[in-house]
Amino acid sequence: MAEAHQAVAFQFTVSPDGIDLQLCHEALRQIYLSGLHSWKKRFIRFKNGVMTGVYPGSPGGFMVVVVSYMSYNQYRRLDPSMGLIAKEHLLMFRYMSTDSQRIVGGVLVGTGLWVTIIMIMRNVLKSLLSWHGWMHARHGSVSWSTRLWLILVKVFSGRKPMLYSFQNSLPRLPVPTIKDTCRRYLESVRPLMEDERYERMEGLTKDFEKNLGPRLQWYLKLKSWWASNYVSDWWEEYIYLRGRGPIMVNSNYYAMDFLYVFPTSIQAARAGNAIHAIMLYRRKLDRAQVQPVTCSVTHIRLSLFYYFVPSMCRTLPQYECMFNSSRVPGVETDVLQHVNDSKHIAVYHKGRFFKVWMFYDGRLLLPREIEQQMERILADSSEPLPGEEKLAALTAGDRTPWAKARETYFGRGKNKNSLDAIEKAAFFVTLDDTEQRFEEDNPVKSLDSYAKSLLHGKCYDRWFDKSFNLIVFKNGTMGLNAEHSWADAPIIGHLWEHVLSMDPLKLGYTEEGHCCGEPHPNLPGPQRLSWDVPAECQEVIQSSLTVARNLADDVDSHIFPFIDFGKGLIKKCRTSPDAFIQIALQLAHYRDKKKFCLTYEASMTRLFREGRTETVRSCTLETCAFVRAMIGDETVREECLSLLKLAAEKHQNMYRLAMTGEGIDRHLFCLYVVSKYLGEDSPFLKEVLSDPWRLSTSQTPLQQVELFDLVRHPEYVSSGGGFGPVADDGYGVSYIIVGENLINFHISSKHSSPETDSHRFGANIRQAMLDILDLFQLEKKTK
Template sequence: MIIGVGMAKPCGLTKPSHLVKPVSATRVAGRYLTHQQGLPQLPVPPLQQTCERYIMALEPIVEVDELKYTKELVEDFQKAGGVGERLQRGLEKRACNTENWLSEWWVRLAYLEYRMPVVVHSSPGLVLPHMNFSDKQGQIRFAAKLIAGVLDFKTMIDNETLPVEYLGGKPLCMNQYYEVLSSCRVPGLKRDSVVNHARSSPSPKHIVVVNNSQFFVLDVYNSDGTPLTVDQLSLQLKRICSSSVAKCTEPVGILTTQHRDSWGRAYINLIKDKTNKESVDAIQRSIFTLCLDGAMPAVSEEMYRSSAAVQMLHGGGTQWNSGNRWFDKTLQFIIGEDGTCGANYEHAPAEGPPIVALIDHVVEYTRKPEMVQPPMVPLPSPKKLHFSITPEIKRDIEEAKQNMNKLAQDLDIRVIMFGHFGKNIPKAYKMSPDAFIQMALQLAYYRMYQRCCATYESASLRMFRLGRTDTIRSTSSASAAFVKSFDDPNKQNAEKVDLMEKAVKAHRSYTNMAINGQAIDRHLLGLKMQAVDDKLSIPDLFKDAAYAKALHYQLSTSQVPSKTDCVMCFGPVVPNGYGVCYNPMNNHINFAVSSFNSCEETNAADLAQAVEDALLDMRKLLEQNPRAKL
């Protein structure tokens, strides 16, 4: 249930092209608030509409007799004067009294109360193209430019001058941008929390750099408030690297990879010590974390991006870089000595698109010709953070190491660049690229398993104030009819094309419904939560096997479009499922596919190949059919 890094917007967000000009340093007081207050509130969909659409969503994934039973439960739930109506009234009342009836519940349930490790199970990684350096010197120079680029973006956040994004001509909620810097997740025993220091006074002026599993505070602003130059940052990073040459034997950062309850207990123990508490505070308060990784073992060009994805998602286990992280940090940039670059982010404060917009800006910034830099002024050396390791903490670290290594071995991830075509082909046939790709995923899965499964695609609710995500259910009766007919020799091509067009249209229609706040998943969750809040027994509808099946997403997918040729990646959300993230460019599509090795039924490479075949076969079908006019 920790799903949804992305945004289902086939044509991508409109991102102003002027993002990388020198940023305005004048604060526009109150602009952000005025914009936010102008956004509509998230609606509560009509009860009967959601009930009808719920039955339709179940049709392709449950058996006939199961569906008959569920229909009876739904009838009973929504009858006049019944429990459904009572819960709906409660939800409508909640919507009147809160900025967003869903967001607090969602963050709590999907993230803060979710107890699996954030690594792989919740936090996405982002793989950038291979950068043009392959030694320590190049790594340090690039890292310095990257820091400067983030600080440049931060100026827009601080001054409330971020260009507002639009979706279909409507302004989007910009709140997530204000949540990703100077924030951090904090483990608890049953529920975590997120601290955000961006608006605290004084606001943080440092980042934390991790090298060889050792943590350093690097002040990134001069005493007059100006950001350090690239030269100054390079010098400070060199100092950090030269004072942490050997790998730390007790990597405290590895504790953040643990199951949340285990980490919660270890955390209480860790911060009893004053030095440890100060060090942890410095990490939590930092603007972001920068992880400087050693070079990775050489792999073939074909496997390079998959190997990089491993580094971005979990660091490759203790023998590599899993201890060179603080996974609770909202934003971690990762730069390898061999030019491998990317990021990892903790999912509770934000979805993928704001992170990608920030990274697009930073990558463009690093490519700008360097300005003539002012003469260097002496700077105090970065401060190393110290940890006092008791025998008990040492035991916790050892346990975390073992568990992390198991998880690293269990995750299989394949990143492929599908180079035959990109958004251009579906667009030429007047089809939504996102819907076209989703139908290829449906076809690939059906060919492998001879059945359809519950599929999650994240839809952005940012048209609404504090909006997060809802679910686009990509498996529909139309998609099922299409995939079942595709390889049937008794079906004519014209009929197959017709079914493809219907499936693509059905997906497009569900997407529009979802981004306009009319999808079913979050509404059903809200009704269930309302029952909990009202201290009522959970209605039978939510105890039904069909409801569990509907939420068991064997395909958890997300489109995260970007200007940079990158791809986001995340783990499966169920043990026998796949995580699929994609970035459609004009002439190619980047895919990241993940699965667990411990599940015999799933195989990331097989699904990646099946998706590639499905995309090519769908194009071939369109080309062979005179009706599908270009």
Template structure:
């Protein structure tokens, strides 16, 4: 199919249509007006209709890579590229854009309104698992031929046709304006991706702690170290126990977690007191998580009340205050092992492990952190912030987070068996 595209039409896009997709990256109001003004009739409507009825958008990037994709700078480049692209080679309105780089590296850009990260993570996990098993000849005749090729049988397929557009000078101005806004926003995103190889979920569980709660405590310790204060912390939690369930918020920064991270900063505090407070904080975090996934969270309830107040034109100072507080630390764990086909054990090849995904900071003066337990002995962190904020640095926070993870492990290992047993836990 790709060969057909190259052979059938070798003309380059006109200047007016080259950055057309930037309309989906700019302000939503501007795109809405442009749709009704320039894309409601004729060839433009027909071409837009083809895109919007497609299952997904495919971007075949042609930019040659000059980074080492087996290093943090390389992973950070991939993360930023998949998140923003060049602001006109992603169709941000689509459910997802499948992105293929010149070397065969694949990623997604996902529009959030229709679904959440576990859905695309599940799909990516299946693809990776089938690829790995196919290479290992565990699926002969199903995905790979005996000679190792994946050409598959020749079938009759609908060949692609080039979409035609009638871009007026006024439409071109709108495209350029949207591109300028999107480019400025993309340029402010400071995204860093790091792999943490010291330990992973296996070690944490052997110590009797929740891996997610462990990371949440490390995040708060890192933030306190980085900013000398504790923020309002957002952690996304799934409500998939319910039909059409989406997410609920776990407000991870609690009185218990605050006491723990402050004890870690207090050089005079005893290891026994730290580990005891750590146990209280992680246990309470698990309690909040269980409440969130079982429909007992508070944030979606408050948001529904706010929507009702707007509909009924009732002023609610309390709801305005609560829902306007900035999430200076917004976090999310990327689910893994959903398919049952990816082994978290260390013997599964790194090439078939997902680095997870990320997002921009929710607050321009804060951080966005996504993390994935890619294997039992490792994690991957995506840290984002804004270059425009003089008080944040994704690189600095990522490094601080790594040290916080190590500090908590050192605290656990320095505590006596008796202290761990009394928290209670296993020694």
């Protein structure tokens, strides 16, 4: 085979005349080009590390400071070293001329001045970013204090920031006071508890606030002074990595393709463009050329410029773990494995695993060349080895059996080599043998099937431990399945927006539907991975598959595009789109279950270093009052509208608190962890953390709006992504606000619960959205 020939660097034979070496020049050339590529990448990383390390300074700024300092001293005839060369104990100056001594001393002092300026700018910027008064400004108005703050942030942020430039300037996540957390907790549960239970909870809260709470808080304060973020490491470990249940459905989430556009129906071609775009994004990450994610300051326009607040946190570990990473199972806890570089991807098709190199001739493969490799895999008619076809089911079942099987059967030999090829791959690709897409004549069933396929597939055709899986279906539709422990959804969403924006418009396809370009005549083919799976291991695989299938079959998914109106019309109501949707979800849930429930809405804490998420408890007293008014028969429209505005204002305020580090749930979680370390039993914390989130919600943000022209090309919209239900008797709801006229909802629940029905809940959401909009009577105002 061609790949076997290319893999041999040289051959030798022993004869009476000696040893005859037959060098393979092509193989040696590939080794040379590979080494050159590796050293280029190392140099770029070193350079970026230097640039990030001195930010907001720069090498140009260093030259300006040093030359200006020495020129000033030359003009004033001063000693540029400020007497440094006169110190007798600096022996190195004794061997230099007087002019050399002055130059070296001036450079040293100038460098010290430059470093001092950098440290001052960093600390000033950190202080500026610790002020969050701009978030409480009334929409559409900008106070003078906010204007001044914006200008100072712009001045001290420097020019042309790189991906990790703001890491050293972001403030640390503050620890809320025990008193504030307890007060806000009681306020959040008041609408959910009867008077008797609430009074009992109030007593537990006051006892905790007075006795155990301050002691736990002291340890948490100590950690916040020592660690860069007092939440993130414990959150990653205890919420994600220590979980022993399946991560499929319970943790992993998915992202969908375009809703209405199908760039090509050729599976290999779609994979070629997508894989190439993903690898280009990885290269930008390696070079720190991905622009820091920023959050606009309520879209304030000041003079002729938009001013942005840097909000890139936890980016260093999250973005680094996007590629070349895998979650490795352990008996008690999993670990995240990451390698600095990987030059191949792992591909699964019809029960076989392949290793595909992404570089040749010292360069990244072009889309048509990647398509060529995918075509070879699709044309491969070999049968799976015993135990190979459903091997990935181990990653879909419980973690402990997978950890024990990995240690027993995959620790050496060909199994270890093949497993390493998967776990150390840049990412995982599944060439799915089913067809999925949105069908206009059957929208409900087609989208529901599409979502379930991305969420769990056949339970053995995705490697759920990989940082993410690219899934390309037989008809050219594609999607992602992402592991959750290494990062939150906006990180993978940033990558996916890049891929979708490049695929049809920048990379494009030929008229026949193939990738642009020509196949490579000498490209080595994919390498088929080899396995030796004994019968005992196959039994473990089958057991994990049974667990996974029971879980997958229980998932009730419903995805529907809400096309009646979007954020454009909601803004005319002078209401936050997110608050509008969250209140609609509360109204829909009450109509669905005839009761309120503890509601989780994910909020980002990007304003702080290594920030991940915080919870907005969306079921508030104000929202419940509005819902009761809406379902009442005698409530007038004006009263409902007034209650709606109060509920929306309350929701926005809670969202601000969560974003600015004043949420309660991460604080309570960390207090609980400290109590466990100290061996203290807290009835208050135990009850708080045992309450299930029966309505778990999340908004998928569209972060790079400049990549999509939804005015001219409204068809180029993604339908977002979703996740599985959090509670057995609850709902999971993800939504994405796309453009001005579309909101896509992803709803999940469990068939086994008699209380839930995703399609029924979807109908209630749609009706709730329409009923709330009707309160504003926009049609009458327009007339």
